[in-house]
Amino acid sequence: MSEHIHAINALQQRVAERQASSLLGLIAGELEQMIINGTLVAGDRINESALATQLGTSRGPVREALRQLEFSRLVEFRTNRGMFVRQISVDEAARLYDIRASLFGLAGRLAAERGVTPEILETLHTKVSRLDRAVPQVDDYYPGNVDLHRDLVALSGNPRLLDLYNDVSKELHLFRRHGLETENARHTSNSQHAGILEYLTVGNAEETGRRMEAHILSGKDRMLAAVRS
Structure with a gap:
């Protein structure tokens, strides 16, 4: 019985992880689209709270999505200032x-x-x-x-x-x-x-x-x- 419960919990965790991954991908895609269409431009500070409200989610997923975009060099974190759309010369x-x-x-x-x-x-x-x-x-x-x-x-x-x-x-x-x-x-x-x-x-x-x-x-x-x- 305990093995069966463990299997169910493991499955639920995988489903939750998949849902979380899909949500992050969706948010990252929306943020990228904002940069593409000029809603966000290079040098803009990204307001996580405002974005979370706009996207109908909490700040946590928005923050994680921004970390994904930081990896792809679309945004950059500035110490004590927050996340900004990346600028290049x-x-x-x-x-x-x-x-x-x-x-x-x-x-x-x-x-x-x-x-x-x-x-x-x-x-x-x-x-x-x-x-x-x-x-x-x-x-x-x-x-x-x-x-x-x-x-x-x-x-x-x-x-x-x-x-x-x-x-x-x-x-x-x-x-x-x-x-x-x-x-x-x-x-x-x-x-x-x-x-x-x-x-x-x-x-x-x-x-x-x-x-x-x-x-x-x-x-x-x-x-x-x-x-x-």
């Missing part, structure tokens, strides 16, 4: 752009070599069309842009590459928005997306990779021009 951002460009280009070559189904291509074209309609507003365009890039990297079939790309990209959210502040920049960005899909469709690995790498480097140039103007 322009020079550091430029170096991260170079890394991101190489990862994006590699993902493009791998994706084209693997081949992409007509159904997936249709989904990608639909997302590019939605971005065309979102061009007038950066708050509409930027989250969709982030989503499309993740989809393209995922097509590489290399989960580790996707993780590395996401890690680098998360640190660059503020600077990526800088490079898309003008409507002309957003139009240029999405025109490049369409060009990438043309070569991905025909399976041209070299040109897909080249265009995807160039797309990120173009964003780097726009970001540097924006922050130095």
